[in-house]
Amino acid sequence: MRDLPYQEMRDYFGSCEGSGVLFSEGDLKGKLKFTFTCRDDSSYLQFRDILGRRTLYVQLLKDEIYLWDMLKNRRYRSVDVRNRLPVMKFLNPSDLTTVLWGKIPDLEVIENERDLAFYGDSTIFSFKSSNTSFGSLVNQAKFEFNSINNSIEIKITHREYGKLNEKLIREIPDDIPWN
Secondary structure (H helix, E strand, O other): OOOOOOOHHHHHHEEEEEEEEEOOOOOOOEEEEEEEEEEEEEEEEEOOOOOOOOOEEEEEEEEEEEEEEOOOOEEOOOHHHHHHHHHHOOOOOHHHHHHHHHOOOOOOEEOOOOOEEEOOEEEEEEEEEEEEEEEEEEEEEEEOOOOOOOEEEEEEEEEEEOOHHHHOOOOOOOOOOOO
């Protein structure tokens, strides 16, 4: 199969699901495994800690992001998430959905073979891809914020196109208080 652009890939497959690991350094240090599903331009992620407990549920709905901290039983709106997570000041939710689909979001990039990076304001975004039967797909994204000594790395360990994990597509309960 040829290397499909993001929009064509979404239109052709309609959905995808997968899993991965998020590593963070700095103020929020840790490692969380996650599962995800994408339908069109929306994504849903469920994070689990090292003990297997569901810790975070995230909805990326076009340009909005909603987060449910399941351990603290609190939910957060887009503005709250953007204020707490440095990466969300540079990326919008649809950019993260693009990465989950396996494509590099439309950012100013500097090309270095198959790896791409964006540099600005002491911030480095890098994407690593691998060749698959579906063309070149992102399997790692790293966001480094040198000014605050934080970084987030996302590794996609499994991805299937045309599949949808309907258990991940749900509403955050109304009785969960807003932060």
